[in-house]
Amino acid sequence: xxxxxxxxxxxxxxxxxxxxxxxxxxxxxxxxxxxxxxxxxxxxxxxxxxxxxxxxxxxxxxxxxxxxxxxxxxxxxxxxxxxxxxxxxxxxxxxxxxxxxxxxxxxxxxxxxxxxxxxxxxxxxxxxxxxxxxxxxxxxxxxxxxxxxxxxxxxxxxxxxxxxxxxxxxxxxxxxxxxxxxxxxxxxxxxxxxxxxxxxxxxxxxxxxxxxxxxxxxxxxxxxxxxxxxxxx
Ligand SMILES: [Zn+2]
Ligand SMILES: [Zn+2]
Numbered sequence: 001x002x003x004x005x006x007x008x009x010x011x012x013x014x015x016x017x018x019x020x021x022x023x024x025x026x027x028x029x030x031x032x033x034x035x036x037x038x039x040x041x042x043x044x045x046x047x048x049x050x051x052x053x054x055x056x057x058x059x060x061x062x063x064x065x066x067x068x069x070x071x072x073x074x075x076x077x078x079x080x081x082x083x084x085x086x087x088x089x090x091x092x093x094x095x096x097x098x099x100x101x102x103x104x105x106x107x108x109x110x111x112x113x114x115x116x117x118x119x120x121x122x123x124x125x126x127x128x129x130x131x132x133x134x135x136x137x138x139x140x141x142x143x144x145x146x147x148x149x150x151x152x153x154x155x156x157x158x159x160x161x162x163x164x165x166x167x168x169x170x171x172x173x174x175x176x177x178x179x180x181x182x183x184x185x186x187x188x189x190x191x192x193x194x195x196x197x198x199x200x201x202x203x204x205x206x207x208x209x210x211x212x213x214x215x216x217x218x219x220x221x222x223x224x225x226x227x228x229x230x231x232x233x
Contacts, residue, residue: 005057008081012055015046020162027078031071033151034158040169041075044111047166048101049080051109056081060088060182064101067094069227087183093227108177111170128153191215
């Protein structure tokens, strides 16, 4: 029996009830809008936690390895409880709408958006995609009305997509994976230049004193809209 986790009881209850619509609304609180890729993340997260029989306590008992930084990942984070901040979310910068959810014993499933299904979306929702291409992809000027219409169309699409058969939306593979170690806990040291505390393992040494990477090199890795890259500060 899984332990009750009162912190996530609302989400656990929605999973228990198979209430995808409710889960989509919860994911929307994090994501800021409803869209079809958020729905796919919600469904994938739901399928994984149901099949693996896992509940998150935010302690890396269950992990999710996402392969994209698009809307899909927010559905995954909300439903599985594997997040950026609790170290249970691992990001592989492949640019694929896919996730592998795994338990501590390595039992896992990879759920990837089916390419034929994905490519056929535009045909099913022509108006939504036409507006999206105009306003989001080409960043063309749009009226308030068009913006509102876009949000409305995507909201409707996201809700409608919840009813599609799971085996049409995804390619699903069950597997065993080698689990990563629990995230290690490190002491902090103080940067001798800016005076801020840094995780010990991230510190550099300059003139025999610890400094942060920012002060030492003026460079850092960043996850932004384009994925992970090295950037100058
Ligand atoms: Zn979205
Ligand atoms: Zn510093």
